[in-house]
Amino acid sequence: MDAVSTLSAKVAPFDFLPADAPLAMPTQNLRQRPETFGRDRHPPTTPPLLWLRRLAVIGGAVVLTAWGAFEMNRVLNSMGVSTLGLIVLALFVILGAWISLSFTSSLAGFVSVLRQGGLGLGIAREGPLPDLATRTAILMPTYNEDPDRVLVGLRAIHDSLVRTGRIDAFDIFLLSDTTDPDVWIREERAYLDFVEVVHGQGRIFYRRRQKNIDRKSGNLEEWVKRFGGAYQQMLTLDADSVMDGGLIVRIVSAMERHEKVALIQTLPVIIGGKTLFARMQQFAGRVYGPLIAHGIAWWHGSEGNYWGHNAVIRTRAFAEQAGLPHLPGRKPFGGGIMSHDFVEAALMRRGGWAIHMVPGLFGSYEESPPSLTDVAIRDRRWCQGNLQHGKIVLSRGLHWVSRMHMMVGIGAYITSPLWLLFLMFGILISLQSHFDRPEYFGETKTLYPHWPQVDPVQAKYVFIGTMAILLAPKALAFIAALFDRVTLRGCGGAFRLAMSILLETLIGGLIAPIAMLIHSSGVLSILRGRDSGWNAQNRDDGRVSLREIAHGYWIYTAFGTVMAAAAWSVSFSLFLWMTPVLVGLALAIPLAALTASREVGLWLKSWNLLLIPEETALPPILRLATENDLRRAEKEAMPDDAPGEAFAALRASPLLLAEHCRTLPAPRKPGSAIDPNLLVGLLKLREAPSVPDALAVLTRQEKAAVLCTKEGVDLILALPG
Numbered sequence: 001m002d003a004v005s006t007l008s009a010k011v012a013p014f015d016f017l018p019a020d021a022p023l024a025m026p027t028q029n030l031r032q033r034p035e036t037f038g039r040d041r042h043p044p045t046t047p048p049l050l051w052l053r054r055l056a057v058i059g060g061a062v063v064l065t066a067w068g069a070f071e072m073n074r075v076l077n078s079m080g081v082s083t084l085g086l087i088v089l090a091l092f093v094i095l096g097a098w099i100s101l102s103f104t105s106s107l108a109g110f111v112s113v114l115r116q117g118g119l120g121l122g123i124a125r126e127g128p129l130p131d132l133a134t135r136t137a138i139l140m141p142t143y144n145e146d147p148d149r150v151l152v153g154l155r156a157i158h159d160s161l162v163r164t165g166r167i168d169a170f171d172i173f174l175l176s177d178t179t180d181p182d183v184w185i186r187e188e189r190a191y192l193d194f195v196e197v198v199h200g201q202g203r204i205f206y207r208r209r210q211k212n213i214d215r216k217s218g219n220l221e222e223w224v225k226r227f228g229g230a231y232q233q234m235l236t237l238d239a240d241s242v243m244d245g246g247l248i249v250r251i252v253s254a255m256e257r258h259e260k261v262a263l264i265q266t267l268p269v270i271i272g273g274k275t276l277f278a279r280m281q282q283f284a285g286r287v288y289g290p291l292i293a294h295g296i297a298w299w300h301g302s303e304g305n306y307w308g309h310n311a312v313i314r315t316r317a318f319a320e321q322a323g324l325p326h327l328p329g330r331k332p333f334g335g336g337i338m339s340h341d342f343v344e345a346a347l348m349r350r351g352g353w354a355i356h357m358v359p360g361l362f363g364s365y366e367e368s369p370p371s372l373t374d375v376a377i378r379d380r381r382w383c384q385g386n387l388q389h390g391k392i393v394l395s396r397g398l399h400w401v402s403r404m405h406m407m408v409g410i411g412a413y414i415t416s417p418l419w420l421l422f423l424m425f426g427i428l429i430s431l432q433s434h435f436d437r438p439e440y441f442g443e444t445k446t447l448y449p450h451w452p453q454v455d456p457v458q459a460k461y462v463f464i465g466t467m468a469i470l471l472a473p474k475a476l477a478f479i480a481a482l483f484d485r486v487t488l489r490g491c492g493g494a495f496r497l498a499m500s501i502l503l504e505t506l507i508g509g510l511i512a513p514i515a516m517l518i519h520s521s522g523v524l525s526i527l528r529g530r531d532s533g534w535n536a537q538n539r540d541d542g543r544v545s546l547r548e549i550a551h552g553y554w555i556y557t558a559f560g561t562v563m564a565a566a567a568w569s570v571s572f573s574l575f576l577w578m579t580p581v582l583v584g585l586a587l588a589i590p591l592a593a594l595t596a597s598r599e600v601g602l603w604l605k606s607w608n609l610l611l612i613p614e615e616t617a618l619p620p621i622l623r624l625a626t627e628n629d630l631r632r633a634e635k636e637a638m639p640d641d642a643p644g645e646a647f648a649a650l651r652a653s654p655l656l657l658a659e660h661c662r663t664l665p666a667p668r669k670p671g672s673a674i675d676p677n678l679l680v681g682l683l684k685l686r687e688a689p690s691v692p693d694a695l696a697v698l699t700r701q702e703k704a705a706v707l708c709t710k711e712g713v714d715l716i717l718a719l720p721g
Contacts, residue, residue: 015201015202015205016191016205016206016207016659016662016663017205017206017207017227017663018171018202018205018227018230019230020226020227021226021227021228021229021230021231022225022226022228022229023224023225023227023228023229023315023316023319024225024319025221025224025225025228025318025319025320025322025323026323027323027324027325028321028322028323028324028325028347029325030325030392030395030396031395031396032396032397033350033396033397034321034347034350034351034397035351036351036352037320037352039260039351039352039353040352041352043260043261043302043352043353043354044258044260044354045120045121045258045260045261045302045354045356046301046302046354047120047301047302050299050301050302053108053298053299053301054299054401056104056108056299057101057104057105057108057295057298057299058101058104058299060100060104060107061097061100061101061103061104061105062097062100064096064100064103064104064469065093065096065097065100068092068093068096068100068462068465068466069089069092069093069096071458071461071462071465072088072089072092072093072096072462073089074458075458075459075462076088076089076429082429084425084428084429085429087425088422088425088426088429091418091421091422091425092422094415094418095415095418095419095422096466098411098415099466099469099470100469102292102473103469103470103472103473105292105295105296105299106291106292106295106472106473106476107295107472107476108294108295108298108299109290109291109292109293109294109295109296109298109476110291110294110295110476110477110479110480111298112294112295112297112298113290113291113294113480113484114480114483116360117294117298117360118290118293118294118297118298118358118359118360118361119358119360119361120297120356120358121254121257121258121261121264121356121358122254122257122258123250123251123253123254123358123360123361124250125360125361129164129165129166129246129249129250129253130249130250130253131166131253132166132169132249132252132253132256133256134169134231134232134233134252134256135169135170135171135230135231135232135233136169136170136171136231136232136233136234136235136248136252136312137170137171137172137173137223137227137228137230137231137233137234137235137315138154138157138170138171138172138173138234138235138237138248139173139175139220139223139234139235139236139237140154140172140173140174140175140237140239140241141175141176141177141216141219141220141236141237141238141239142174142175142176142177142178142187142239143176143177143178143179143212143215143216143239144178144179144180144183145178145183145239146183147183147186147187147189147190147191148186148190148632148635148636149239149632150174150190150239151174151190151191151194151628152625152628152629152632153237153239153240153241153242153625153628154172154174154194154237155194155197155198155624155628156242156621156622156624156625156628157172157237157241157242157243157245157248157621158172158198158200158204159198159245159624160243160244160245160246160248160620160621160624161245161248161249162198162245163245163620164245164246164249166245166249167203168203169252170203170248171203171204171205171231172200172203172204172205173205173206173207173223173227174187174191174204174205174206174207175207175209175219175220175223176206176207176208176209177208177209177212177215177216177219178208179212179700179701179704180700180704181646181700181703181704181707182644182645182646184208184646184704184707185646185649185650185656185660185707186644186649187206187208188206188656188659188660188663189649189653189656191204191206192655192656192659206663207223208663209222210665210708213336214324214336214337215336215338216308216340217324217336217337217340217344218336220234220236221323221324224315224318224319225319228315228316228318228319231315232255232256232314232315232316233252233255233312233313233314233315234312234313234315234318235248235252235311235312235313236308236309236310236311236313237309237310238308238309238310238366240366240367241268241309241310241364241365241366242271242364242365242366242621242622242625243266243310243363243364243365243621244362244363244364244619244620244621245621246363247266247361247362247363247364248312250361251264251266251312251358251361252312254358255312255314258354260352260353260354261314261353261354261355261356262313262314262317262318262321262348262349262351262353262354262355263304263306263311263312263313263314263317263345263348263353263355263356264311264312264356264357264358265304265305265306265307265310265311265355265356265357265358266310266311266357266358266359266361266363266364267289267290267293267357267358267359267361267362267364268307268309268310268364268365268366269282269285269286269289269362269364269365269366269612269614270282270285270286270365270366270367270368271365271366271367271612271614271622272367272368273367273368273370273601274370274598274601274602275370275371275595275596275597275598275600275601276507276594276595276596276597276600276601276604276610277368277369277370277371277372277375277595277596277601278367278368278369278370278371278601279601279604279605279610280504280507280508280595280610281368281369282368282610282612283500283504283610283611283612284504284508285368286612286613286614287477287478287481287487287491287497287500287501287612288473288474288477290359290477290480291473291476291477291480292473293357293359294359294360296357297356297357297358297359300357300401301356302349302354302355302356303349303355303399303401303402304345304355304356304357305341305342305345305355305357305405306341306342306344306345306355307341308340308341309366310364310366314353317348317351317353318344318348320351321347321348321350321351321353322343322344322347322348324336324337324340324343324344324347325337327388327391327392328391329391330529331529331531332384332387332388332526332529332530332531333387333388333390333391333526334391337385337388337392338381338384338385338388339382339385339386339388339389339409340385342386342389342405342406342409343389343392343406345402345405346392346395346398346399346402346403346405346406349398349399349401349402350395350397350398350399350402362619363619363621365614365621365622370596371544371592371595371596372511372514372515372591372592372595372596373544373549373552373592373596376518376522379413379518379519379522380522380525382413383413383519383522383523383526384522384526384531386406386409386410386412386413387410387413387414387523387526389406389407389409389410390410392406393406393407393410413519413522413523414523416515416516416517416518416519416520416523417519417520417523417524419516420516420517420520423563423578423581427563427566427567427570427574427578430567430570430571430574431566431569431570456573459577463577471505474501474505477501478497478498478501481497482494486613487613489613489616490611490612490613490614490615490616490617491611491612491613491616492608492609492611492616496608496609496611499609500609500610500611503604503609503610504610507591507595509580509584510580510583510584510587510591511584511591511595512584513556513560513580513581513584513585514553514556514584514585514588514591514592517556517559517585544592544593544596546589546593549589549592549593549596550589552592553588553589553592554588554589556585556588557585557586557587557588557589559585560581560582560584560585560586560588561585561586563578563581563582563585564578564582564586567582645695646703646707647691647694647695647716648691650707650713650716650717651691651716651717651721657713657717660707660713661710661713664708664709664710664713665708667709667710675705677699677701677702677704677705678702678705678706678708678709678712680702681698681702681703681705681706681712682706682709682711682712682715684697684698684702685698685706685712685715685716685719686715688719689719689720690719690720690721691716691719691720691721694716694719
């Protein structure tokens, strides 16, 4: 008997996974309508008079856009019919429609918040928790994340469900797509510790894929095909997700009562921010976010959207309709669908299932990237995923609101280069009016002269109106908070809330032109065919050296300097009009450094600025997460004999080694695909005189490959330490 078999025989078996319960998940054809199995195109959970709500929001946006276009035409009318004038007017109409829809939707959200709406489906905010009749799987996908940090939130969710008395209705799955072999073995060890501490044998499971095909969407699809048949619902999470057990029970119960509902999306609130940037993000999400979410939930109705996490999904509906195809062509537009969540929601709605959002319930949380640099990296990937939707938006059978979701997602990134073009053409049209020789009466003689100049007074009114529409949601959120004692008290009172909104608006306004250029460069990069890849998100404190910041942001300062020179060359008044944009670009380097500062963020917190209610009065679920995080920090501070390197960890723990070996895939069969990393890795292990020598020559891919085979593990154990 070899070493692995001997150790495995001495350790009691541990159930990493339950019995298979396969569920078919066919790949969808976007060119033909799907089979709906007799479901009505209008789900029974559709709110009454939903068409009237949509008419009010979209119709209001159309009216505002038309008014803005009329006023902007008056600004440019003295220029006559010119190419530049038409371009500027067209850009203004597109951008005006974008901000007008945001305004009218926020106005609807303001009314919904004041009326304490945002629920539906018979969900109650308070009162006894309902009993559950079905089983739900809680899915936590992870990709090269710190496993101890991931399990802080997952254990908090588990303990919160225990307190509800409904834990028996849930199984928990940690679904790993990790490619780093050291992180993989740490995941296994952390999982074993977690199960032992909470006595979760038989209801908490761990699975790692050898090949992370199609990333997160492929991870979930593999789970559905293998285990989905045993669960009526699945709760999808992100690695930083935390959800209150009572909230989970209420929305799962709603799924049980409404058989035609495929998905219920909660409103995740950003928490845990320490840097100035993260604290601004969480403040904006907590104060403005509910208003925006209430608005879109009010007029989306049963055609809601999916944000990829913190949502309960009917497993059968997901399997039946959400099998994602690969898009034709090469990356970045072809291949696997990156922003899969919007598409999955659209496909389930296409199949006759209802998609709902319930922003009226709190208890759903996530974290924010700590710095502008980290957001830029994440947004580059999101930008590519949303632009891919251009190949999907015209798919057969999609509901028009689902198409609108995709167009809004595309617009979130396309509007940045459009704003940039608007600014550039604005400078050009000012140059034209400044330097062109005037033709007072045109080619045909008329009684009244034609003055070829932009009307500065009318331009001022248009600017004021545009800013009012842009900033109105923040003002509405402040007014709504005045009627909510919990939110008002949690944000430090009316005065500090007002100061926080002003501070966030000021810094956010300075950052906006930088973000505009970041998004514009991302769009340009994707249009040039560059793939963003997929990396683990940074969840640390965001500290970056000033040298790195200067290297990454000098280009924005240089661009701002060129724009300032162009504006100054036209007129001092144009330079003053563009000051908000120019100042933000000129200060790009210090702004990036300031907002990434943990010290500045915590200093503002000490003055009760950018405060959110979850910091003032910690909810029970976050208290559990905080306690778990403190235990993790104490554990990290203490001397730890457990090695962090994979080979050493397996050699040091018989239990970990035995359980690792029990989860290994079946040996390769003759004729199946050959893994070059495995062949080279095994050869290097055979030739290495010791473990340190082996580690010195193995690549990360080879190391992961040998850890996936019994032969590789035997060779590792046989090497001298």
